[in-house]
Amino acid sequence: MTTFTDPYSSSRETTEGTVFSVTGGDWNELVTEIGATKEERIVVNMGPQHPSTHGVLRLVLELEGETVTEVRCGIGYLHTGIEKNIEYRNWTQGVTFVTRMDYLSPLFNESAYCLATEKLLGITNDIPERASAIRVLMMELNRISSHMVALGTGALELGAITPMFFAFRERERVLDIFEMISGLRMNMAYIRPGGVQQDLPEGATQKIRETVKEMRKAFKDNATLLIGNSIWMKRTVGIGYLDLAGCTTLGITGPVLRSTGLPWDLRKTQPYCGYETYDFDVVTTDTCDVYGRFLIRMNELEQSLRIIEQACEKIDKLAGAPVMVADKKIAWPAQLAMGGDGLGNSLDHIREIMGTSMESLIHHFKLVTEGFRVPAGQVYAAVESPRGELGAHIVSDGGTRPYRMHFREPSFNNLQSTSAMCEGSMVADIIGAVASIDPVMGGVDR
Amino acid sequence: MFGTDGTGDTSGYGGLVRNAATTGSSERPYGSYFDDVADDLERAYPDFSDAIEGVVVDRGELTLHVKREKLIEVSKILRDSLKFEMCMGVSGVHYPEQSGRELHAVYPLLSITNNRRIRLEVSVPDSDAHIPSVVEVWAGNNWHERETFDMFGIIFDGHPGLTRILMPDDWQGHPQRKDYALGGIPVEYKGATIPAPDERRSYR
Numbered sequence: 221m222t223t224f225t226d227p228y229s230s231s232r233e234t235t236e237g238t239v240f241s242v243t244g245g246d247w248n249e250l251v252t253e254i255g256a257t258k259e260e261r262i263v264v265n266m267g268p269q270h271p272s273t274h275g276v277l278r279l280v281l282e283l284e285g286e287t288v289t290e291v292r293c294g295i296g297y298l299h300t301g302i303e304k305n306i307e308y309r310n311w312t313q314g315v316t317f318v319t320r321m322d323y324l325s326p327l328f329n330e331s332a333y334c335l336a337t338e339k340l341l342g343i344t345n346d347i348p349e350r351a352s353a354i355r356v357l358m359m360e361l362n363r364i365s366s367h368m369v370a371l372g373t374g375a376l377e378l379g380a381i382t383p384m385f386f387a388f389r390e391r392e393r394v395l396d397i398f399e400m401i402s403g404l405r406m407n408m409a410y411i412r413p414g415g416v417q418q419d420l421p422e423g424a425t426q427k428i429r430e431t432v433k434e435m436r437k438a439f440k441d442n443a444t445l446l447i448g449n450s451i452w453m454k455r456t457v458g459i460g461y462l463d464l465a466g467c468t469t470l471g472i473t474g475p476v477l478r479s480t481g482l483p484w485d486l487r488k489t490q491p492y493c494g495y496e497t498y499d500f501d502v503v504t505t506d507t508c509d510v511y512g513r514f515l516i517r518m519n520e521l522e523q524s525l526r527i528i529e530q531a532c533e534k535i536d537k538l539a540g541a542p543v544m545v546a547d548k549k550i551a552w553p554a555q556l557a558m559g560g561d562g563l564g565n566s567l568d569h570i571r572e573i574m575g576t577s578m579e580s581l582i583h584h585f586k587l588v589t590e591g592f593r594v595p596a597g598q599v600y601a602a603v604e605s606p607r608g609e610l611g612a613h614i615v616s617d618g619g620t621r622p623y624r625m626h627f628r629e630p631s632f633n634n635l636q637s638t639s640a641m642c643e644g645s646m647v648a649d650i651i652g653a654v655a656s657i658d659p660v661m662g663g664v665d666r
Numbered sequence: 667m668f669g670t671d672g673t674g675d676t677s678g679y680g681g682l683v684r685n686a687a688t689t690g691s692s693e694r695p696y697g698s699y700f701d702d703v704a705d706d707l708e709r710a711y712p713d714f715s716d717a718i719e720g721v722v723v724d725r726g727e728l729t730l731h732v733k734r735e736k737l738i739e740v741s742k743i744l745r746d747s748l749k750f751e752m753c754m755g756v757s758g759v760h761y762p763e764q765s766g767r768e769l770h771a772v773y774p775l776l777s778i779t780n781n782r783r784i785r786l787e788v789s790v791p792d793s794d795a796h797i798p799s800v801v802e803v804w805a806g807n808n809w810h811e812r813e814t815f816d817m818f819g820i821i822f823d824g825h826p827g828l829t830r831i832l833m834p835d836d837w838q839g840h841p842q843r844k845d846y847a848l849g850g851i852p853v854e855y856k857g858a859t860i861p862a863p864d865e866r867r868s869y870r
Contacts, residue, residue, distance in 0.1 A: 296832040303817075304841055308848055308863040339725055468751045468778070471806030482778070489781050597724050600774045600785060602754075613757045613772060624842075626757035628774070628810075633755060636809050665832055 261289075264647075268297045272377035272651045275661030279638070279650065288650060291642045293635055298665040303625055310591030310620045311337055312552065316409045318612075321627060322663030323406060324369050327362040328605035329663075330411035331355055332627070335492055336601035336612040337413040340594045343545055349534075350541040351415035352493045357428070357531035358401070358410065359493075359603075360524040364435070365394040366606040367517045367524075371442065374514070374655035378455045386442045393431050400424060403556070403563040413592075415544035418556050425532040432525050439521050447518070456511035460641040460653030463508050470637050474608025474630050475516045476657060481506035486604035497534075498527050510656040517606075517658075550592050553584040591620040600628075607631050607658055631663040691720040699782055700728040703748065710747040711740065729785045734797050737788055741803040744786075749779040753800065755810035758818035760843045768792040769820050773800070773807075790820070799825035817842035 232239055264281045267273040278294030302321055306314045318333040319326040338344050372387025395405040401420055402408040410417050446452045462472070464480040477484055483502040487495040503519040505512035544551040553573075557566035573581040596618040602611040608630030617623040634657045641653040695701050700723055707730075708714040717736030722729040732740050744750040754774040762768055767789035775784050788797055799822035801808050811822040812831040819840035822828055830837060839846050850862030860866075 296830075296834070299832040301841065304848060305863070342725065469805045471752050471754060471804060473752075484778055490783075598729075598759075598772070599725050599727060600754075600783070609754065609776075611754055611774060613774065615759055624757075624759045628755045628757070632809065632813075633806060636806060 266650075268294070272655075274373065274377070274654055274659055275664075277635075277654070277659065277661055277664075279654075281647065281650070283647065286646055288642055288645055288647055291639045291650065293638050295632075295635070295661070295664050298661045300666065302666050303627070306622055306625050308621065311413055311594055311622065312591055314622060314625070315412055316407075318625075318627070319407045319409050320662065321666050322605070322607070322610075322629065322631060322660045324366045324660050324662075325362055325605050325607070325610075326407050327355075327358045327411060328603055328610050329627070330409065331359060331493070332601055332603045332605075332610045332612040333614075333625075334411050334413050335603065336599050336614045337594065339599040339601055340597060340614060340616050341413070341550065341592075342595070343414065343547065343550065346545050346547070347415060348542045348545065349494065350419075350538040351543040351545075353531050353534040353538065354416050354420060354543060355411055355493045356495065356498070357528055357535065358398075358416075360527045360531065361394050361397055361428075363524045363606050364521055365391045365398075367521055368394070370606070370655070370658040371446075371514065371517055374652075374658070375446065375452075377651050377655050378452070380446070380452065383442050383445050386438065386445070390435055390438055390442075393435060397424075397428055397431060400427065412544075412552060414547070414550045414552070415542070417552070419543045420535065421558075425536050428528065428532055432528055436522070436525055439518075443518055446514070453511065455648075455652055456514060456656075457507070457509060459510045459645065459649045460513075460656050461508050462637055462641050466637065466640055470640065471633050472608065472637055474604070474606070474634065475513045475520070476634055476637065477608065478502070478504045478516050479506075479512035480508050486602055486609060490602070492601070492603060498530050500527050510652045513656040520606075548583070549587075553580070553587050593618060593620055594622075602628070605630055607660070607663070608634060627663075627666060629663040629666065631657075631659040631661075632666075635659045635664055692723040696721070696723045696728065698726065698728075699780075700784075703728060703782065703784055706748050707740075707743065711743045713739070727783070727785060729787050731787050731789070734788050734790055737786070737800065738798050738803065740786070741800050744775060744784075745803055748777065750775040750777045750782075750784070752776040752778065753804035753807050756800075756807060756814050758814040758820055758842065760818060762792075762844050764789070766791050769795050769818055771797055771814060771820055795820045796823050797821070798823050799828075801825055816840065819843065 262283045264283055266279040266281055268276040268278040273279060276297035278297070280292045280294060281288050282290040302317045306317050309317065315330050315333060318329040321329050335344070338347060368387040368391040372384040375383035398408060399405050401424060402410040402417065462476060462480070464482055467477045467480055473484065481504050483504050485502040488502050500523045503516050503523060505515050554569050555566040556563055559567065573584050594616040596616050598613065598615040600611055600613045602609050609628065610630055611628035613626045613628065614622055615624040637657065638654060642650045645653070696704065704721060711717070713736065717733050717740055718730055719733055720731040722731070752775070754776055757772045759770040759772060760768060761770065769792055770787055770789045773786040775786065790797055797820055799811055801811065802824065808826065809831060811825055812828060814820050815822060815828050816830040816833050817840055829835065833841065848862065848864035850864065852859045852861050
């Protein structure tokens, strides 16, 4: 054995055998050193800080040569205790927490949470149509931005850099729309129990229509870069195989399930927010592999654009309609408005509660500090997030705060399939397989 | 909606004692497809009345309260005969005041064939927090059961590797239980002290 003592790259003896640390740049020395050992079975820790594990995901690989014999995921590095924290916040504040779970699809988290809360309140049918249309609009925009990250980083991890630039350029356009509508690009807490936080600003649908046109053109760039590209095909076709039986027993939903040919999409099968009134197709492939999932995400972009156009039409038709439930005991009292120093409480509202109506002030104070009460019971509400079924199981004890909230995160569930997809494959194919699951660690760990 | 209950305390300060209300058992007809599910299960499973402690239909959702000894049997029949192919995980709930059944495990089931959803609920005492693992029925519940063990301390017997999943391996306690404090320290700001979230005065 060589005797170098680089503290960042060294070997040491443990009860489990010799442990080698690799930090890069020292590969040749390490290979010589490993070559001297008799062990054929090598256990490699990939991550949690690794550029291509899609976040702080730790993969424990057992290798025989370059073939992976066992894969185990180590998660929990991003656990933030959101489910516990939310038990100490009122129902409206809860939105601010759940939006931070799966940070690439905040609006889906908010929707699942709000749909569950509304089910508990029994006001599901009282949500104004305009609010539902805005939710659909925002969710589909979010699906595009999320798929863009999935495609961009997925391609980047497999060594294709240009698609990432194109994908993030399109994502920026969506984030600009989010900023225009809610004031924030991510974690916007825009969807609230009872409706949405505020109405669309003037000219929003027009701007969205223009962006849709630009995006439709730009999506072709990525498509022509990757679809049929021989290197891309070699890295994705037949990789990460998981068939329908595997998906159902592992509870896998979303693009991974649809890549087995099953058109299961909650927007069609169990519609919410009025999805039954939109005209769109459920995209499937039957290849069960990474390439199929990539194609599904690509084609879902176009379907989302179709839904966005229809939602814009609906929103324009419902101009002036409310975006919050009529029940004043639930609806947030304040409206936001753009002032000289940015977005803030509407001056009209401040004038009313501070200058003219004591009752409005009391109402505002009670609703903002105390919040509304939600009748006791438990519900489960699910939405089709970009990664699959995102379910919110919420228990209320009749108080002003959730008694227990649990999110059934598609990333968390789907990541379990890593072992099934990767064992027996090459190390390099793990990257493609994990990227095709598209786990977001913020959602996995919550 | 606003108002106080019980103490007449209008300060809004009600301490942090919280009791979750239980929803009682429902009577037939349950409505929707729930009668069909109950009928099918009764037909396919002769021990129905023995295994199912209660049937609750609330807010358009069906919950079957299952005895833990019968959970695996019921699960297999639900999967094979009633075509609930998917289990969407398990969520724990801690009701400290329900003595003898403090810990609940809630399993949302999904049938793709029939496009139906139901929910199983199993309750166990805190002193004997064992539930048979359904991983042999729905393999995808593996991580979900690990999470529920991690967060509530419910031990799923027969699980292939029941270890902590989100918290560090050497963590003490189970954070989602109601007797586990949220933690946090008071924060001082301009001379005033703001207590940690679970210590603040709060509305009941």
